[in-house]
Amino acid sequence: MTLCFETAVSLATKLRDREITSVELTQAFLDRIERLNDQLGIYLSVRGEAALAEAAQIDRRRESGDELGPLAGMPIAVKDVLCTEGELTTCGSKMLEEFKPPYDATVVARIKQAGAIILGKLNMDEFAMGSSTENSAFGPTRNPWDTDRIPGGSSGGSAACIAASLAPLAIGTDTGGSIRQPASLCGVTGLKPTYGRVSRYGLVAFASSLDQVGPLAKTAEDAALLLEVIAGHDDADSTSANVPVPEYSQSVSQPLENLRIGLVREHFGEGLDAETEAAVREAIRVYESLGASVEEISMPHSKYGIATYYIIAPSEASSNLARYDGVHYGRRCDEKAMLAELEQERQELIAAGKQDEANRLDSPLVRMYRQTRAEGFGAEVKRRIMLGAYALSAGYYDAYYLKALKVRRLIRQDYDAAFEKVDLIAGPVTPATAYKIGEKADDPLSMYLGDLYTVTTNLAGVAGISIPAGFDAANLPIGLQLQAPPMQEERLLRAAHMFQQATDWHTKQPELA
Amino acid sequence: MSLERKDVEWVSLLARLRLSEGELEKMTQQLGQIVEYVEQLGELNTDDVEPMAHAIELSNVLVDDTARPSLERNAALANAPKHDDECYRVPAVLGD
Numbered sequence: 375m376t377l378c379f380e381t382a383v384s385l386a387t388k389l390r391d392r393e394i395t396s397v398e399l400t401q402a403f404l405d406r407i408e409r410l411n412d413q414l415g416i417y418l419s420v421r422g423e424a425a426l427a428e429a430a431q432i433d434r435r436r437e438s439g440d441e442l443g444p445l446a447g448m449p450i451a452v453k454d455v456l457c458t459e460g461e462l463t464t465c466g467s468k469m470l471e472e473f474k475p476p477y478d479a480t481v482v483a484r485i486k487q488a489g490a491i492i493l494g495k496l497n498m499d500e501f502a503m504g505s506s507t508e509n510s511a512f513g514p515t516r517n518p519w520d521t522d523r524i525p526g527g528s529s530g531g532s533a534a535c536i537a538a539s540l541a542p543l544a545i546g547t548d549t550g551g552s553i554r555q556p557a558s559l560c561g562v563t564g565l566k567p568t569y570g571r572v573s574r575y576g577l578v579a580f581a582s583s584l585d586q587v588g589p590l591a592k593t594a595e596d597a598a599l600l601l602e603v604i605a606g607h608d609d610a611d612s613t614s615a616n617v618p619v620p621e622y623s624q625s626v627s628q629p630l631e632n633l634r635i636g637l638v639r640e641h642f643g644e645g646l647d648a649e650t651e652a653a654v655r656e657a658i659r660v661y662e663s664l665g666a667s668v669e670e671i672s673m674p675h676s677k678y679g680i681a682t683y684y685i686i687a688p689s690e691a692s693s694n695l696a697r698y699d700g701v702h703y704g705r706r707c708d709e710k711a712m713l714a715e716l717e718q719e720r721q722e723l724i725a726a727g728k729q730d731e732a733n734r735l736d737s738p739l740v741r742m743y744r745q746t747r748a749e750g751f752g753a754e755v756k757r758r759i760m761l762g763a764y765a766l767s768a769g770y771y772d773a774y775y776l777k778a779l780k781v782r783r784l785i786r787q788d789y790d791a792a793f794e795k796v797d798l799i800a801g802p803v804t805p806a807t808a809y810k811i812g813e814k815a816d817d818p819l820s821m822y823l824g825d826l827y828t829v830t831t832n833l834a835g836v837a838g839i840s841i842p843a844g845f846d847a848a849n850l851p852i853g854l855q856l857q858a859p860p861m862q863e864e865r866l867l868r869a870a871h872m873f874q875q876a877t878d879w880h881t882k883q884p885e886l887a
Numbered sequence: 888m889s890l891e892r893k894d895v896e897w898v899s900l901l902a903r904l905r906l907s908e909g910e911l912e913k914m915t916q917q918l919g920q921i922v923e924y925v926e927q928l929g930e931l932n933t934d935d936v937e938p939m940a941h942a943i944e945l946s947n948v949l950v951d952d953t954a955r956p957s958l959e960r961n962a963a964l965a966n967a968p969k970h971d972d973e974c975y976r977v978p979a980v981l982g983d
Contacts, residue, residue, distance in 0.1 A: 476962040569942040583941045612948040613941070681925040692902060699903070701975050703966035709978060736900075738978040744905035756904055760895070761918060763902040777928050779938035784931070786939060819920050835942020860942075 377402045379883060382448060382542040382596040383623075389447045392436065396429035396447025400491050403449045407493065407540050410886055415515045416535050418454050419462050420494035425449070429491050444623070445603060446489030451541035453532050454495035455502055456482050456587070457576040465578050466500040466510035469704045469750030479576025480608045481545060481587050488603045493541050496531030500752045501695065502552055502580045504528050505821055506814070509754040514811055517560060518884040519850055523808040526556030532590045533560035537851075537884060543600050544590040549581050550683050551803070551828025553588050554840035558803035558853025561842045561882060563870065564590040565597050568860045569835040570615035572601075573608030581690035582613075584683075584832040593880055594841065594870035598622035601863060617861060626867045633666040633869065636796030640676045641827055647806035653844030653852040654802045660876050661800070661869075671795060673788040676830055678781050683829035684822055685765050685778035692762030695755070700746030707745040716741050757818060786834040789859075798869055799857040802827050803840045807850035831857055839866045842879035851879075890919040 377385065377399055388394045404422060411417050432447040452458065455465050457475035459482075464470045478486070485492070499509040507515040507530025515530040517523040518538040525534040529546030533556030536544055546553040548566035557564025565588045572587045579585060589600035602623050607616040637658065642651060658668055700706035716738060723732035736744060751759070765774035792799060805824055814821045831838040836857055843854035854873070858865045874880050895915045899906045906914060960973070969976040 473966055476958055476965065609950075613943060613945065615943065675931075678928060678931065681928050684921060685925055685928075696903070700968060701977055704968070706968035709969075713978070737980070739980050740900075740903065741905070742978050743903040744900075747903055748905040748907075751904070753910075756906070756910070757914065757917060759902045759904060760898055760914060761921060764890075764894070764898045764918065764922070767898060767901060773929075774925065776938055777933060778925075779940055780933035780936040781928050781931060783936050783939035784933070786942075818917055819924060822921070833942075 378406050378539040380542070381592050382599055383593070385542055386445070386448060386599070395433045396491060397426060397433055399447065400425050400429040400449050400493070403493055403541060410538060410540065413516070413521065414518060414534060414538055415497055415513050416531050416538060416540055417451070417494045418464060418466070418497050418512055418531070421461070421492060425491050425493055432489055432491070443488035444599065445485060448490050448543065449493045449541050450485055450490040450543045450545070451493050451496050451532070451535050452482060452545045453498055453529055453547055455498060455547055455578045456545060457578070458482055458492070458495065462495065463578070464495070464512070465502070466498045466512060467750065467752070467755070468511045469698050471511070471705065473703055475576070477576060480573035480610060481604045482576065484604050485545070490543075496535055496544060498531055499528035500755050501578070501691070502528040502547055502549055503691065503754050503758050505551070505555055505824055507531060507556070508811060508815055509752055511752055516811070517808050518886060519561065520808065520848070522810055523850070524559070524811055526559035526804075526808065528552040529564070529590065530556045533557050533562055533564060536560065536562040536590050536592060538886060539883070542592070543596060545587060545604070546590050547577060547585060547587050548832065549584045550687060550832050551825050553590060554803050554828050554838055554853070554855060555825070557590055557840040558855070559808040559851060561851030561853075561879070562590055562592060563594055563597050563839065563841050563880060564588065565601060565839040565863065565866065566831060566837060567601065567605065567863050568615070568837040569832070570613055571605050571837070571861065571863060573606075573611040573614045575608055575610040579694040581687040582694060583690060584687060586832070594867050594874055595623070595626050598626040598867045601867070605863075615861070620864045622864055622867055625864055626871045628868055629664070629872045630797070630865065630868050631665065633661065633798065634796040635661055635666050635668045636671040636792055636799045637668060638673050638676060638799060638801055639670050640673055641801040645805050646802060649846040650802055650804070650806055650852050654854055657843040657854040657873065658800055660873060664872055664876060669796065671792050671799070673792060675781065675784045675788050679785060679830040679833065680822055680826050682778045682781045682785065682833060683825070684761070685774050686782065686833070688758040688762035689765050689775050690762070692759045692766065695759055698747060698750060699743050705746065705750050707742060707749050709742065712741055712745045713738060754818065782833050785830050789834045789836055793859045797858070797865060801855055803853040803855040807846045807848070807852060827855060836860055837863050837866055839870055841870045841873060842882070843877075844879055845882070890915060890922050
């Protein structure tokens with residue numbers, strides 16, 4: 375069982391040196407999942423036998439001296455928003471409760487190709503919409519550091535999975551902070567690559583101009599190992615960048631010299647919890663002690679990030695989620711009941727002499743769409759679809775959507791100007807540590823406002839990472855966010871590794887019964 | 888500008904969502920709050936700013952026009968809630 379607490383880099387060495395077998399390692403994680411998953415709600419599906427069979431095959435190939443990939447025999451867990459061929463991909467939604475995709479996402483194909491053993495699929499906010507993993511149709515994920523609290527979201531299952539040592543590596547996705555925020559709240563390392571660094575093919579779309587897949591792990595070295603496998607151009611995703619992928623796992627251990635770090639003045643204002651601020655400032659001092667220079671910078675449009683994001687992301691979502699129509703895949707409402715109800719409505723209106731209203735009733739097809747979507751989607755997804763449909767509707771498009779796209783450029787220009795002066799931007803990931811499950815469930819705006827430090831990274835299309843930087847008085851993890859210019863994941867990983875060489879926050883484990 | 892219940896009803900049709908009385912009520916209040924919040928963007932003068940729809944502003948990506956294997960029909964139909972051997976099945980579109 376102690377194997378479960380080791381880093382992926384250490385496990386990879388042990389596998390390569392035949393100190394352990396993949397079957398042993400996979401079994402150790404499956405046993406731990408069996409023991410803890412009911413209590414934590416991290417995995418939505420576990421592959422058990424299939425995973426062990428693949429592990430046994432890798433072990434046999436290793437015995438016979440085959441050339442194996444960099445993750446050969448390494449267990450890994452995948453957020454349930456990436457397609458896995460023939461195996462359930464629910465997106466945390468009743469709509470896709472029984473959906474078995476006909477193909478693998480490119481990221482899934484690449485980790486399989488590298489020899490990784492997929493343990494199962496991870497819980498998430500429905501269609502990746504939310505910051506708490508409370509919006510899963512299959513129950514919330516709990517924070518391993520305090521099971522009454524949220525793990526963050528939407529990749530809450532992925533972050534909690536690493537924190538609870540239920541896999542050495544996990545795949546998450548980040549549209550407005552969905553890797554970094556849960557990584558911060560669960561005390562693990564989570565990297566959002568630059569838009570275009572990792573293929574989105576087979577990633578079930580939320581907001582296509584913002585979504586990005588990335589690694590969650592115990593250390594920057596582990597994240598480097600996984601990013602190297604999943605990054606790179608893909609013919610099936612024309613928005614994936616056709617640029618070389620550095621050997622992150624080799625370069626991660628090289629410290630950065632003469633590092634210039636920028637602190638965004640606007641990120642240290644009102645609303646930032648005092649303990650979080652203290653931990654972040656202490657982390658900056660660690661960088662200073664390692665030779666970095668620190669200067670204050672201004673990003674005057676960062677305060678408009680939330681407003682911009684919560685127009686653009688729901689607009690794209692309302693369009694992307696139009697595909698759940700009860701026709702092509704997923705569930706459909708009970709057609710007989712739906713038609714009977716519609717007919718009854720018509721009769722009642724006619725009997726009441728309201729012929730006009732009866733004529734305006736939904737057609738059977740439209741009612742089928744509306745009823746199916748009413749039953750299949752949860753409250754947060756409905757809210758975002760409505761918000762997006764409103765922002766895109768005739769008469770409001772210019773005032774909301776177009777306006778937000780213009781402010782998006784101003785936000786990007788703030789980043790461009792900042793990166794003229796500094797190599798990295800450092801600051802908080804979240805305004806405070808994890809809150810209690812249910813605390814913000816009925817107050818969506820207040821949940822949205824918690825994303826203020828992370829959404830601008832996606833809007834601008836730059837890269838960001840969250841690394842463990844301390845704990846508050848209640849022993850809840852606090853993260854440090856680093857952001858780098860487009861395609862500079864290597865810089866983020868090296869900087870994160872420097873920090874993890876100088877501190878031990880990332881080695882802390884929650885106590886789980 | 889405040890959001891009214893009839894706007895929410897209209898948008899629920901555009902969005903192909905059927906909302907209960909309770910949901911309409913709550914949605915009007917919650918969306919109203921969010922819309923009020925996002926209206927702060929109006930403070931900014933963006934007259935000379937080009938909209939930015941994408942983080943990587945790519946030009947067209949062209950590929951050779953060659954036939955490649957695609958998803959088999961039965962695989963494409965497999966996840967449909969209602970289908971026959973060739974088609975997706977839906978409620979009658981034309982009236983009686």
